[in-house]
Amino acid sequence: MKTVLVTGGAGFIGSSLCRHLIxxxxxxxxxxxxxxxxxxxxxxxxxxxxxxxxxxxxxxxDAEAVAAVFERYRPDAVVHLAxxxxxxxxxxxxxxxxETNVLGTGVLLDQATRHRDRLPAEARDxxxxxxxxxxxxxxxxxxxxxxxxxxxxxPSSPYSASKAASDHLAAAWWRTYGLGTIVTNCSNNYGPCQxxxxxxxxMILNALEGRPLPVYGDGGQVRDWLHxxxxxxxxxxxxxxxxxxxxxxxxxxxxxxxxxxxxAICDTLDRLRPDGAGRRGLVSFVADRPGHDRRYAIDATxxxxxxxxxxxxxxxxxxxxxxxxxxxxxxxxxxxxxSVYKGERLGLLxxx
Ligand code: NAD
Numbered sequence: 001m002k003t004v005l006v007t008g009g010a011g012f013i014g015s016s017l018c019r020h021l022i023x024x025x026x027x028x029x030x031x032x033x034x035x036x037x038x039x040x041x042x043x044x045x046x047x048x049x050x051x052x053x054x055x056x057x058x059x060x061x062d063a064e065a066v067a068a069v070f071e072r073y074r075p076d077a078v079v080h081l082a083x084x085x086x087x088x089x090x091x092x093x094x095x096x097x098x099e100t101n102v103l104g105t106g107v108l109l110d111q112a113t114r115h116r117d118r119l120p121a122e123a124r125d126x127x128x129x130x131x132x133x134x135x136x137x138x139x140x141x142x143x144x145x146x147x148x149x150x151x152x153x154x155p156s157s158p159y160s161a162s163k164a165a166s167d168h169l170a171a172a173w174w175r176t177y178g179l180g181t182i183v184t185n186c187s188n189n190y191g192p193c194q195x196x197x198x199x200x201x202x203m204i205l206n207a208l209e210g211r212p213l214p215v216y217g218d219g220g221q222v223r224d225w226l227h228x229x230x231x232x233x234x235x236x237x238x239x240x241x242x243x244x245x246x247x248x249x250x251x252x253x254x255x256x257x258x259x260x261x262x263x264a265i266c267d268t269l270d271r272l273r274p275d276g277a278g279r280r281g282l283v284s285f286v287a288d289r290p291g292h293d294r295r296y297a298i299d300a301t302x303x304x305x306x307x308x309x310x311x312x313x314x315x316x317x318x319x320x321x322x323x324x325x326x327x328x329x330x331x332x333x334x335x336x337x338x339s340v341y342k343g344e345r346l347g348l349l350x351x352x
Contacts, residue, residue: 001052003028004239005075007060007108008082010035012194013132013228015043017079020232022047030073032066033082034059042332043193060104063111070115077128077239078112080105083166086197087136087159091290094158101162102169105131109173109181116179129181130239131170135224135251136160137185140293147185148299149247156291171245180244184235187251187298191228191318192325196337199258200319203265204326205337207279213266217288219259222295226252227318230311237307248307251298254315259283264316268323 004021008014009031021027029047033039035057047053054073058065060082083101084090090097109129116127138147139154153168155161170181190200206213234250242248256264266279303309313321326333 001026001028002076003030003073005030005032005069005073005078007032007078007080009033009055010039010041010044011081011085012038012043012191012198013189013231014081015040015193016191016228016232017081017235018044018053019046020229020236022050022053024233025236026052028052028073029054030069030075031055032058032060032069036084038085038195040193040195040332040336060108061099063107066107066111067114070111074115074119076123076126077130078108079130079132079235079239080108081132083163084159087157088197088289090157090159090162094162097158097162101159102165105166105169109169109179113173113177113179125180127180128239128242128244129170129173129179130235130242131167131181131183132235133163133167133183133185134160135185135187135249135296135298136293137164137167138296141295141297143295146251146297146299148249149302151249156293167247171247174245182238182242182244183247184238185247185249185298186231186234187224187226187296189226189228189231191322192329193332194228196333200261200265200322201326201333203262204269204323205333207266207269207282208273208276208327210276210279210282212284213262213279213282214284214286215259215262216286216292219257219262219283219285220294221258221292222255222297223258223261224251224296224298225254225256225261225315225318226250226311227313227315227322230313230318233312234303234309237303237309241307243306248303249298249300250303250309251300252311252315253298253300255295255297256315261319264319265323268320272323272327
């Protein structure tokens, strides 16, 4: 039985990955997470108490704490998701992103290498370090084309620049130390258990409550969307069969403008909760985000061809299921949302 150390496993994608690994594989999962504002232990309720699952609270920037978790659990692989992940926050406070995403990844790679070197010779080559990253590291596309494994890096925000730096660290650890790193660059995720500062849950909950729906600029920015459970399945495939020292672009083949996404949410909620119908009228255009990339798209040919992965659901089905999940799981999001609106969590959302 393999042991997988997941960092950031109490966040949106990490919790989906932990649930997936427990449900769909026979791995042991060790979740190492600092429990920042973005974490919600409630997302792990379905696997809490499972004998193959363990949680350790700790900081990836803390070399001693990271060394202790490697020593105690002796993992065969790491899937690294712990990060500061919200672009707006990176504009308001960039240094936290440099510390967690760059320094934290460096500490983790260093400790993973020390751990790998202590493994028996026959286990060393099989050790894997999957570094989970974003398509935002590639900057903005024009009206056609798509990001792929060879696309040049050109990040625009402090968030994407910090992720770009960490991708380079992961690649360098392969070339310099032979650590079995694999970088994944995925498009925007959506689905259950996403912190309500991100576009889709923010819009669902504002629309539900009849609040304004703040849309940056003209709303014409294009993003590719992937359901989080499809991303978790892709990461599990990369962990199982990905080629060390390489990267995989992961996407949902579902490009939509932000405004189209917001309209789809309004229309679905109008159908499900007709009492507040006419929600498109809540859209309120606000000043564009500085450095806002215009278009992202992913060419996911490699992971489809080499690892046989493709998304299991369409964007429309996934979005409808996500809206239904937020309607049914008020207890998950209500406490987070209350504190956002008290201004404890994010000043930028005060206008929402
Ligand atoms: P998230 O903000 O929901 O979760 C991040 C998790 O990391 C939280 O549980 C938090 O407590 C933990 N964390 C933060 N700092 C830490 C530290 N110093 N030590 C230990 N744990 C720490 O993020 P997410 O949306 O789930 O994204 C996970 C990863 O996937 C990130 O690396 C992100 O860059 C990447 N990614 C996200 C998306 C997306 O659309 N959300 C798309 C592609 C890639």
